[in-house]
Amino acid sequence: MARMPSADRRRQLTEAAIRAMTRDGVARTTTRSIAAEAGVSLSVFHYCFESKQALLESVIEAITAHYVTVVKQAIRPRPTLRETVRAGFQAYWDHVAAQPGEHMLTYELTQYALRQPGFEHLARRQYELYCDTYEELIGQLRADMDLELRVPVPVLARYLAAMTDGLTLSVLVLGDETATKEILDVITDHVAGLVGPRPPDGT
CATH class of the missing domain: 1.10.10.60 (Homeodomain-like)
Structure with a gap:
């Protein structure tokens, strides 16, 4: 070897x-x-x-990294904020469509961790990682487009994590791609409304 x-x-x-x-x-x-x-x-x-817990944490981090990489590339500045945000959501959704089994696995990992004594912290770590990931992506978007948020970053990050988590599970179950695109459009409009250009004086 x-x-x-x-x-x-x-x-x-x-x-x-x-x-x-x-x-x-x-x-x-x-x-x-x-x-x-x-x-x-x-x-x-x-x-x-050294343990199964260590392996599962590595699996959770790796799956998250798989789609974060493509989303980071997708949210490069575009002509409008809405186009930039929508491109990020689309990149995530394209990954779900290409790797449905991998995303299904994330829900199984959550349930497994919650049901196994001593593994509960992994489920918490999993969802904390989702929020941390969105905070990182929001930070990238703010820096690239000089934006100001109308809500605190942790609140927006948790909202986005909960929204994409629920929508992903719904589509894995129902499989309605057309409805998903319409929902992503609505979510994009909502998120774009929570973000605006920084005032000229930076205040």
Whole structure:
């Protein structure tokens, strides 16, 4: 087996875990099956992750990073604020459409963590990460377009996290793509109304 830096090996095992859990479910995925998916020995797995909690936290962070990367690229400044915000939502939604199993896995991870004694903190960490992610994206948008918010950043971030979480689950269940686009248009208008250009004097 070729030697690999530990950080790269952790990423390899995390992505293997995402594939295995998406296919087989969280409860039925074992450390042995993840090692097999990654093509490494079980000892390598245990060297990289000291516990199942550590693995699941890495999985949650990796799935979030997958779509954050495309959203960050999408919210580059466009002619209008509305176009910029809408492009960010569309990039997220395109990721949901391309990777529905991965997004379905996030809900399974939440339920699994809440039902397993000692794992509850992972569910909290998962939703804190969603809010932190939106705070980061809002910060990028404010800096790039010199914007001022009409609500506190943490409030807007939590609203966006709750909104996209609920909408994603709804579409995974109902599968109505046309309705989703209309809802995203409404949400875009609402968010754009909560953000405006910074006054000339910066106050």
